[in-house]
Amino acid sequence: MRFATLPGVVALMLLVVPARGDELEAQYKEVVNKGIQWVVSQQHRDGHWEANGGQYPTTMTGLSGMVLLMEGSTLREGKHAERIRRAVDWLVERSQRNGLIGNPNNPTETDRYMYGHGFSLLFLSCAYGEEEDGERRKKLEDVLTKAVDFCSKAQTARGGWGYVSSADGNGFDEGSVTITQVQALRAARNAGIVVPKETINKAQEYLEKCTTPRGGVIYRLAHGQAANGGERPPLTAAAIACMFSAGQYDSPTAKKWLNFCKTAIAIGAGRMGHDEYTHYYWAQVLYILGENGYAKIYPESKPDDRLTWSKYKKEMFKHLANTQGRDGSWQGSYVGPIFSTTVYLTILQLDNSTLPIYQR
Numbered sequence: 014m015r016f017a018t019l020p021g022v023v024a025l026m027l028l029v030v031p032a033r034g035d036e037l038e039a040q041y042k043e044v045v046n047k048g049i050q051w052v053v054s055q056q057h058r059d060g061h062w063e064a065n066g067g068q069y070p071t072t073m074t075g076l077s078g079m080v081l082l083m084e085g086s087t088l089r090e091g092k093h094a095e096r097i098r099r100a101v102d103w104l105v106e107r108s109q110r111n112g113l114i115g116n117p118n119n120p121t122e123t124d125r126y127m128y129g130h131g132f133s134l135l136f137l138s139c140a141y142g143e144e145e146d147g148e149r150r151k152k153l154e155d156v157l158t159k160a161v162d163f164c165s166k167a168q169t170a171r172g173g174w175g176y177v178s179s180a181d182g183n184g185f186d187e188g189s190v191t192i193t194q195v196q197a198l199r200a201a202r203n204a205g206i207v208v209p210k211e212t213i214n215k216a217q218e219y220l221e222k223c224t225t226p227r228g229g230v231i232y233r234l235a236h237g238q239a240a241n242g243g244e245r246p247p248l249t250a251a252a253i254a255c256m257f258s259a260g261q262y263d264s265p266t267a268k269k270w271l272n273f274c275k276t277a278i279a280i281g282a283g284r285m286g287h288d289e290y291t292h293y294y295w296a297q298v299l300y301i302l303g304e305n306g307y308a309k310i311y312p313e314s315k316p317d318d319r320l321t322w323s324k325y326k327k328e329m330f331k332h333l334a335n336t337q338g339r340d341g342s343w344q345g346s347y348v349g350p351i352f353s354t355t356v357y358l359t360i361l362q363l364d365n366s367t368l369p370i371y372q373r
Contacts, residue, residue, distance in 0.1 A: 041361060044334050048358045049084055051341030052077055053096060055351060060099030065349035071107065071115035071122060071129025074100050075136040076355040082136070083362040083371070087143035101140050101153070104133050108156045112163030117177075125176035127167065131193035134160045138200035139368050157206045164194050165212045171234055172219030187233040188223060188248040189290070191216060195255045200370045213259075220252050221266050228273035246277040251294035257301045258370060262310060271298075271310070275320060280328045289346050289356040292329065296360040299325040301373050333357050 055077075056062055062073040078100040086093035088101065108114050114137070115122055115129040122129055137157055144150040167178035173186030174194045195216050202208040223230045229244020230252050249270045256267045278295055299322045307319040337343055343353040366372050 038330075041330050041334065044330075044337055045084075045358060045361050047341035048337065048343075048354055048361070049080065049093075049341075052080055052351070052354055052358065053093065056096055056100070060096075060101075060103035062100075062351050064351055065347075066121075068121040069125075069129065069348070070119070071104070071126070072132045073351050073355070074104060075129065075132030075134075076359075077351065078104075078136040079132075079139065079368075080355050080358045080362070082139050083359065083365055083367055085365060085367050088140055089143050089145060097140060101137060104137060105153060105156050108159065112159035112161075112166075113178075114156070114160050125190075127174055127176055127178065127190050128193060130160065130164065130167075131190070131197040134164065134197035135193075135200045135370070138197065138204040138206065139370060141204045154206070157201055157204065161198065161201050161206055161208055164198060165209050168194075168212060168215060171222075172215030172217075173223075173234065185233075186219070188220070188230055188245065189251065191219060192248065192251040192255055192294075196258065196370065199255070199258055203369045217256075220255075223248075224266060224269060228269035228271075229277070230270065244273065244277070246274060247291040247294070250274050250278060250291055250298060254294040254297040254301075257298060262306065268310065271320075274298075280325055280332070289353050292360060293356045296325065296329065296363060297371060300363040300371070303373055329360065333361060 052062075060074070061070045062077040063070040064073050078097060081093040081097050081100075084093060085091055086097055088094060088098055091097075104114055107116055109117075113126065113130055114133040115126045117123055117126045134157070137153065137160075141150075141153050141157060144153055163178075164174075167180075168174055169179040169184050169186040171184075171186055173188070173191040175182040175185040175187055175190055177185075179186070195213070198208045198213060219234060220230060223234050225231060225241045225244055227241050227244060228249070229246065230248040231243040232245055232248065253267055253270045253274065256264055256270075261267055274295065278291060299320060302320060302322060304321050304323060307321065308314065308316075311319070333343070336345075337357075338350075341354075342350040343357050344350050346353040363371055
């Protein structure tokens with residue numbers, strides 16, 4: 014959200030030592046390698062990925078590209094460099110004049126193209142720094158600049174985003190798309206693209222207004238205030254991830270969200286609603302907290318009661334290893350295995366610490 018570093022954050026960050034990629038246990042390296050090989054096998058020749066029935070190609074390409082970047086490959090080098098380049102080219106070719114990344118005429122994306130725009134902006138921003146060819150870099154910079162501008166113009170007057178732009182959706186907005194745009198804008202800013210502060214500030218205010226007295230984020234801000242009873246744990250976890258990635262560890266709102274999620278999200282104990290989405294963001298939160306982050310935020314908390322990455326990792330990684338299919342994929346999501354597999358590979362590869370957007 015707000016991109017300035019707050020007092021006390023530097024001290025917290027210095028106490029948390031980033032994990033190295035070689036710290037991933039051998040058994041989980043095998044799980045990751047199998048998963049990545051399956052994802053690679055699903056890429057189409059033109060560079061894109063898609064969900065069940067050819068759905069959501071823009072979103073799935075952005076998510077899949079992120080998984081390959083997290084492995085350590087870039088546009089320049091690594092065993093998946095060519096596949097990353099093809100994915101980047103496919104998305105760049107689908108950049109519209111108005112800055113939207115995607116194809117609003119695709120029947121599977123017409124009613125929710127902002128998801129694809131957000132995940133594509135995230136991926137392209139993370140890939141951008143490794144582009145050395147001058148002409149290609151300039152083209153990608155132009156795509157990213159226009160995409161940020163489109164994102165800002167698509168924001169509603171309340172500060173959120175909906176499945177489509179504010180103009181196309183008559184001002185409809187909701188939490189999950191809002192968070193997708195905020196994290197994408199953060200990645201764009203990391204890449205050196207100018208992001209209007211007003212856009213981020215409005216989004217922060219929107220999410221704060223969506224917060225109930227109990228600390229949970231509701232689906233959408235329909236009546237200007239949030240009442241207890243409509244909290245969504247997945248959205249609340251996602252909101253924390255966005256605030257933490259902006260350096261706001263000691264925000265009172267972030268603390269309320271963290272307290273809510275601490276009791277609302279289970280780890281590896283059967284399926285829950287929006288499983289993949291929940292853990293995609295909750296894992297990012299706990300990775301950023303590391304071993305000491307929670308104790309710094311809540312110094313009076315009992316050691317056994319603290320949230321840590323190692324506790325989460327122990328249970329979640331075991332759960333993911335046990336539920337991976339023989340072919341390397343994960344099933345379960347109605348969207349399809351590309352979505353589930355890329356989400357879980359994102360979680361499993363956080364320790365690689367290859368992308369600024371996920372680093373401590």
